[in-house]
Amino acid sequence: VQPTSTTFVVLGMLKLGCRTGYEIKQLADTSARFFWAASYGQIYPELRRLEEAGLVTSEDDPQGDRRRRTLALTAAGEQFLSEWLHQPPHVLEYRDEGLLKLFFSDALLASERLDLLHAVRAQYEELGRRLTAIRPLAEAKHTRLGQEGPSLVLEFGIALSEWAVAWCEEQEGRLRGEAARRPAAS
Amino acid sequence: VQPTSTTFVVLGMLKLGCRTGYEIKQLADTSARFFWAASYGQIYPELRRLEEAGLVTSEDDPQGDRRRRTLALTAAGEQFLSEWLHQPPHVLEYRDEGLLKLFFSDALLASERLDLLHAVRAQYEELGRRLTAIRPLAEAKHTRLGQEGPSLVLEFGIALSEWAVAWCEEQEGRLRGEAARRPAAS
DNA sequence: GAGGGCATGTAAGACGTTACATGATTAT
DNA sequence: ATAATCATGTAACGTCTTACATGCCCTC
Numbered sequence: 117v118q119p120t121s122t123t124f125v126v127l128g129m130l131k132l133g134c135r136t137g138y139e140i141k142q143l144a145d146t147s148a149r150f151f152w153a154a155s156y157g158q159i160y161p162e163l164r165r166l167e168e169a170g171l172v173t174s175e176d177d178p179q180g181d182r183r184r185r186t187l188a189l190t191a192a193g194e195q196f197l198s199e200w201l202h203q204p205p206h207v208l209e210y211r212d213e214g215l216l217k218l219f220f221s222d223a224l225l226a227s228e229r230l231d232l233l234h235a236v237r238a239q240y241e242e243l244g245r246r247l248t249a250i251r252p253l254a255e256a257k258h259t260r261l262g263q264e265g266p267s268l269v270l271e272f273g274i275a276l277s278e279w280a281v282a283w284c285e286e287q288e289g290r291l292r293g294e295a296a297r298r299p300a301a302s
Numbered sequence: 303v304q305p306t307s308t309t310f311v312v313l314g315m316l317k318l319g320c321r322t323g324y325e326i327k328q329l330a331d332t333s334a335r336f337f338w339a340a341s342y343g344q345i346y347p348e349l350r351r352l353e354e355a356g357l358v359t360s361e362d363d364p365q366g367d368r369r370r371r372t373l374a375l376t377a378a379g380e381q382f383l384s385e386w387l388h389q390p391p392h393v394l395e396y397r398d399e400g401l402l403k404l405f406f407s408d409a410l411l412a413s414e415r416l417d418l419l420h421a422v423r424a425q426y427e428e429l430g431r432r433l434t435a436i437r438p439l440a441e442a443k444h445t446r447l448g449q450e451g452p453s454l455v456l457e458f459g460i461a462l463s464e465w466a467v468a469w470c471e472e473q474e475g476r477l478r479g480e481a482a483r484r485p486a487a488s
Numbered sequence: 489g490a491g492g493g494c495a496t497g498t499a500a501g502a503c504g505t506t507a508c509a510t511g512a513t514t515a516t
Numbered sequence: 517a518t519a520a521t522c523a524t525g526t527a528a529c530g531t532c533t534t535a536c537a538t539g540c541c542c543t544c
Contacts, residue, residue, distance in 0.1 A: 178540095366513070
């Protein structure tokens with residue numbers, strides 16, 4: 117099987133106990149979204165592909181009249197996930213429109229650059245709030261189910277957002293200081 | 303004109319003094335790549351589009367027998383870039399395979415999770431090295447051409463990579479400590 | 489009975505990368 | 517001479533999001 121970028125999200129989520137495509141999407145949205153997003157348009161076709169490849173099994177499991185497919189990893193699926201986990205990571209991408217604007221911010225006035233820095237900070241504050249909101253849930257799973265991975269990554273995200281906020285504040289202070297020293301520029 | 307994600311990279315790079323598609327690609331690769339990548343397959347078609355829309359002008363400007371198109375922003379192009387710069391940013395995406403593996407790392411032994419953390423750290427160390435290597439160039443442009451934006455963003459990237467390395471080291475220490483307290487787990 | 493959540497899926501299109509094709513110039 | 521760099525582009529392919537379609541279940 118030729119793995120795609122969603123292959124291991126799906127396999128990993130099943131390993132963590134997800135039983136339907138819907139649950140995979142929920143968990144991805146509430147916990148993995150900030151570093152690895154996935155949509156239905158990727159998840160459901162990928163599940164079919166993985167089933168054909170024998171890495172996943174599915175069973176019809178309707179709840180009343182509502183249809184449902186219950187999914188599970190096969191031994192081959194566990195194996196495939198494990199092999200991937202043992203390889204060093206290589207994808208590391210970042211797309212930040214705020215930084216792009218900052219990059220071109222010489223076309224702005226000093227005061228406008230300061231506003232921009234403020235807006236960049238606001239984005240990271242918002243990220244921090246979103247992640248902090250799910251912290252209790254992750255903590256609970258950590259304690260009750262022994263799942264340390266999701267909690268570890270969540271803490272990375274929260275600490276990252278806090279670091280970025282602090283960086284912005286520091287630069288805001290520096291730029292304000294420079295503007296005060298050379299008031300003509302703003 | 304309906305802007306795409308490459309529209310403003312192109313306009314901004316022209317504003318910073320790039321005169322050919324090739325130069326845009328060079329500058330993007332050496333300085334904006336870590337937070338906003340762009341490929342030839344995006345840049346050249348986008349330049350045509352922007353020229354049709356009247357935001358960019360081009361002129362045949364061969365060097366000897368080697369053909370070349372020299373590009374420039376029009377007033378409308380400057381205006382379009384400026385309006386975008388005045389809007390708050392909204393795209394903020396992150397794709398980190400290392401974090402994804404860490405997320406699923408409960409399927410690993412404690413010692414293997416430590417190896418993984420080490421590999422994640424190595425990625426950020428590598429990023430830091432790449433960015434630090436271009437620092438002198440950015441500094442020079444900052445001083446000589448008064449371009450503060452690119453330098454500001456580069457410092458963000460370097461500080462981010464350093465923060466991430468420190469976070470990994472801290473977690474490595476913590477995990478090693480836990481393993482020592484409960485030696486059976488590793 | 490209306491709205492929200494559970495649940496599965498597809499289609500169209502936007503987005504992006506890679507690889508290739510071409511050819512001149514410059515440095516070794 | 518030959519390799520690297522300057523320079524412009526396209527085609528194919530793969531990825532990803534958005535929007536839509538469908539319908540049941542549960543709570544208010």
